[in-house]
Amino acid sequence: MPKSLKGRIALFISSVLLPISIAVAVYFAVHEGTQLREQASAQAAREVASVLDLLAMTDQQLGLRVQSAMKLLQERSQALGPATAGPMVQVGEHTVPNLMFGAHGQAEKYELADAVTAVAGGTVTLFSKSGDKFVRVSTNVMKEGKRAVGTVLDPNGSAIAQIDAGRAFYGQVDILGTPYVTGYEPIRNAAGSTVGILYVGYQVDVKLLEDTVGRARLLKGGVVAVVDDKGKVRFRSSHVDEQTVDKAVNSNEPGWVRLEKTFPEWGFKVVAAYPAAEVAAAQRSRAMTIIAGAIVAGCAVLGVLMLLLQQLVLRPIGGEPQTAMD
Secondary structure, rough: OOOHHHHHHHHHHHHHHHHHHHHHHHHHHHHHHHHHHHHHHHHHHHHHHHHHHHHHHHHHHHHHHHHHHHHHHHHHHHHOOEEEEEEEEEEEEEEEEEEEOEEEEEOOOOOHHHHHHHHOOOOEEEEEOOEEEEEEEEEEEEEOEEEEOOOOOOOOOOOHHHHHOOOOOOEEEEEOOOOEEEEEEEEEEEOOOOHHHHHHEOOHHHHHHHHHHHHOOOOOEEEEEEEEEOOOOOEEEEOHHHHHHHHHHOOOOOEEEEEEEEEEOOOEEEEEEEEHHHHHHHHHHHHHHHHHHHHHHHHHHHHHHHHHHHHHHHHOOOOOHHHHHH
């Protein structure tokens, strides 16, 4: 215990002032940590909402074009005559019934498909049913620089499930590795049996999505990604590597804070994720800064009080009370 009045007062003020300063600093540090987490979560929500809005706008615009193009394709095919399954023809590696509209066989004939595309844009395909498969017999969908005739409609896709059930399908599908917004309508003969499929589709503007998602930032090491219905990452933030993206979108990978929203029209998933360690490190850094600042401020206040004690009390009485008495 100091014997001088100045020392005892300094000890008393220190024992009260510094703990209060540190307690206040800790409170604000905890508050700052909560704010950091809330800001990161809010940023993730904004990024996900932005991507979902872009997907919705793309789907709506292309969906309207699909409806219009399908109506035109139906009108022009019906104008040629009733649909029937014609004689067998070789298309690529497959031998299939020639899809007929009246007397007009469509196998490897492209006038109808190209005429609709010339008016409405997009892509057009005519499928012929062969057993339980649907084979492209006329198309302007290109594969390796050639028309993709002779290829088979994905037997595991969403479209064929609806066609087999006798219903049309409208939605997003992967065509030769590229997402399209599409429409599939069954072609029926006079007896009501399905003999083929009419298809129209518009390729999704991949560049727009790549650029938009590529620019997305979430803290320093966070990720925004779009995952398709097969679990493949279609688009992602460009400032991180693929290994980081794989960890971010993998729900079994620990150490990440994730926000996931589904775009049901396509079956896509939008993921925003950031490392929990990054927020924790930022929180520790801010906490140490706040606590250090509080200690410095407390010491400064103590110094001012000691100076005032010296100037206003001790100097007028000639120093320490015992010295003044002596």
